[in-house]
Amino acid sequence: MEFALSSSSPSLSLSRNSIPSNSCNRLFRPTSSSSNFAQSKLFSLKKPLISRQNCSIKAQSSTNGAINASEDQNDDFILEDVPHLTDFLTDLPSYPNPLKKSQAYAIVKRTFVSSEDAVAQKIVVQKDSPRGLHFRRAGPREKAQEVRSCVVTCGGLCPGINTVIREIVCGLNNMYGVDEVLGIQGGYRGFYSKNTIQLTPKSVNDIHKRGGTFLQTSRGGHDTNKIVDNIQDRGINQVYIIGGDGTQKGAAAIYKEVEKRGLKVAVAGIPKTIDNDIAVIDKSFGFDTAVEEAQRAINAAHVEVESVQNGIGIVKLMGRYSGFIAMHATLASRDVDCCLIPESPFYLEGQGGLFEFVEERLKENGHMVIVLAEGAGQEYVAQTLHADDKKDASGNRLLLDVGLWLTQKIKDHFTNIRKMDVNMKYIDPTYMIRAIPSNASDNIYCTLLAQSAVHGAMAGYTGFTVGPVNSRHAYIPISRVTETQNIVKLTDRMWARLLASTNQPSFLSCEVVQERVNKQIFDDIHNMKITST
Numbered sequence: 001m002e003f004a005l006s007s008s009s010p011s012l013s014l015s016r017n018s019i020p021s022n023s024c025n026r027l028f029r030p031t032s033s034s035s036n037f038a039q040s041k042l043f044s045l046k047k048p049l050i051s052r053q054n055c056s057i058k059a060q061s062s063t064n065g066a067i068n069a070s071e072d073q074n075d076d077f078i079l080e081d082v083p084h085l086t087d088f089l090t091d092l093p094s095y096p097n098p099l100k101k102s103q104a105y106a107i108v109k110r111t112f113v114s115s116e117d118a119v120a121q122k123i124v125v126q127k128d129s130p131r132g133l134h135f136r137r138a139g140p141r142e143k144a145q146e147v148r149s150c151v152v153t154c155g156g157l158c159p160g161i162n163t164v165i166r167e168i169v170c171g172l173n174n175m176y177g178v179d180e181v182l183g184i185q186g187g188y189r190g191f192y193s194k195n196t197i198q199l200t201p202k203s204v205n206d207i208h209k210r211g212g213t214f215l216q217t218s219r220g221g222h223d224t225n226k227i228v229d230n231i232q233d234r235g236i237n238q239v240y241i242i243g244g245d246g247t248q249k250g251a252a253a254i255y256k257e258v259e260k261r262g263l264k265v266a267v268a269g270i271p272k273t274i275d276n277d278i279a280v281i282d283k284s285f286g287f288d289t290a291v292e293e294a295q296r297a298i299n300a301a302h303v304e305v306e307s308v309q310n311g312i313g314i315v316k317l318m319g320r321y322s323g324f325i326a327m328h329a330t331l332a333s334r335d336v337d338c339c340l341i342p343e344s345p346f347y348l349e350g351q352g353g354l355f356e357f358v359e360e361r362l363k364e365n366g367h368m369v370i371v372l373a374e375g376a377g378q379e380y381v382a383q384t385l386h387a388d389d390k391k392d393a394s395g396n397r398l399l400l401d402v403g404l405w406l407t408q409k410i411k412d413h414f415t416n417i418r419k420m421d422v423n424m425k426y427i428d429p430t431y432m433i434r435a436i437p438s439n440a441s442d443n444i445y446c447t448l449l450a451q452s453a454v455h456g457a458m459a460g461y462t463g464f465t466v467g468p469v470n471s472r473h474a475y476i477p478i479s480r481v482t483e484t485q486n487i488v489k490l491t492d493r494m495w496a497r498l499l500a501s502t503n504q505p506s507f508l509s510c511e512v513v514q515e516r517v518n519k520q521i522f523d524d525i526h527n528m529k530i531t532s533t
């Protein structure tokens with residue numbers, strides 16, 4: 001029940017309260033969401049986060065007021081820090097972290113993460129390239145008030161949510177002795193429309209074996225003021241928010257309101273999405289489980305089509321704006337002949353088109369399997385069905401069923417135009433994949449995320465999202481992970497590897513598609529989501 005504050009960390013307090021005139025060592029960039037302490041100022045650390053010599057710093061303000069490092073800074077180091085409660089609560093008391101005395105950490109060589117530890121965003125560098133952007137390394141801090149925390153889960157399901165809930169509750173209890181953990185039920189709206197439940201190590205003991213979320217979830221219903229009123233009324237001072245990009249935007253709004261009201265409340269985001277489209281972090285939890293489960297659907301499709309003449313299997317996988325699940329499931333399977341994702345436009349007719357490729361594969365092998373991300377080809381489907389844009393309660397565009405559409409298109413083409421009999425098998429395992437419990441490696445990953453979030457909040461950090469950056473867990477300013485969404489980059493090697501593996505057409509030679517690539521699809525991907533709910 002003690003709050004371990006790292007406010008006494010020398011480099012941190014120095015950076016926040018003074019800009020030493022003779023210092024030259026580091027660029028310190030406060031997160032843009034951290035409005036209380038000189039958003040657009042450059043902080044250079046007298047006591048470097050990491051010792052280096054001969055450093056030269058050049059900095060310039062970007063249009064949004066953040067500090068950017070200039071081009072020629074070979075030795076520059078930028079820490080994009082997360083806010084800390086002491087930024088707006090100067091007299092926050094701190095206590096020794098009880099972890100040192102805990103059984104688990106008693107013999108660990110380095111129990112606490114040094115305030116000088118940082119995680120580099122870019123890991124592949126050249127000899128002369130700048131040191132670039134860094135995030136504060138996640139983990140327990142040296143230094144502890146009463147904690148009353150809560151956990152909420154928002155957005156779509158994903159394997160592993162229950163493990164994260166369990167590990168937050170157990171982590172708080174086992175490591176810090178916190179026994180006041182409230183479960184907010186049914187997503188953001190649960191803060192003001194439902195009763196809370198008490199979460200104890202006992203009540204969450206085996207929830208990690210189940211899919212879904214023990215706390216239930218919802219889309220929409222984010223009302224910042226009502227949520228923060230509720231946090232205040234219930235005397236909550238740590239909020240753990242598990243959710244995707246939409247949820248993290250909501251978390252940022254809660255953090256800002258908390259800061260505006262000067263409340264001693266730490267807001268910690270744990271990124272969740274099966275689509276793996278959250279920026280900055282290496283990968284989102286549940287993604288590996290999803291890719292593995294997708295293999296079962298692909299196998300089934302392959303078995304089916306292999307057993308008939310001219311069998312065509314179509315497997316639809318999740319991926320609203322990004323085709324990571326489809327791409328990885330295809331690369332893992334080897335039974336897939338063609339993978340279609342939202343980022344890579346395709347066309348059906350003519351030379352180099354999908355129909356031609358399907359016919360080729362049928363002639364060659366007698367069967368074929370297509371893996372399709374649900375967001376692929378949406379504009380074609382919309383054109384055919386003359387459908388209007390509809391949105392869910394969170395403002396996400398509701399997708400049309402590209403799987404059914406493609407199934408029909410291929411059938412029509414071969415039956416009516418090519419006069420060939422084809423045997424179509426369409427499999428849509430999307431919700432089955434999302435609803436399962438996480439596999440072993442995702443379970444471990446979820447544990448690390450939960451424990452890192454707990455250590456961060458216990459140390460007094462706030463307004464952060466936790467996640468692995470180049471395999472090291474870091475505290476990332478929330479705005480960093482919500483400003484863009486990860487998509488499969490067609491110009492990266494991974495997509496080339498997939499094309500090399502399936503030997504499918506890239507579809508990029510067609511003029512029409514080329515035009516779309518330039519103009520439409522990337523706009524679509526970035527504009528599909530409205531920003532407020």
Ligand SMILES: Nc1ncnc2c1ncn2[C@@H]1O[C@H](COP(=O)(O)OP(=O)(O)O)[C@@H](O)[C@H]1O
Nearest residue numbers: 155219220222243244245246247249250394531
């Ligand atoms: N821009 C935003 N500002 C505040 N809350 C948001 C925003 N976008 C989404 N939310 C809220 O976050 C929650 C989850 O968002 P959603 O997009 O459904 O899922 P995900 O978080 O997985 O992306 C919803 O309750 C929604 O109201």
Ligand SMILES: O=P(O)(O)OC[C@H]1O[C@](O)(COP(=O)(O)O)[C@@H](O)[C@@H]1O
Nearest residue numbers: 155156157244273274275318319320
């Ligand atoms: O039908 P639902 O539950 O709204 O969810 C469908 C969507 O959820 C997703 O799994 C993504 O969920 P998030 O928004 O939570 O990341 C998409 O792949 C899918 O389009």
Ligand SMILES: [Mg+2]
Nearest residue numbers: 155244245246
């Ligand atoms: Mg989302």
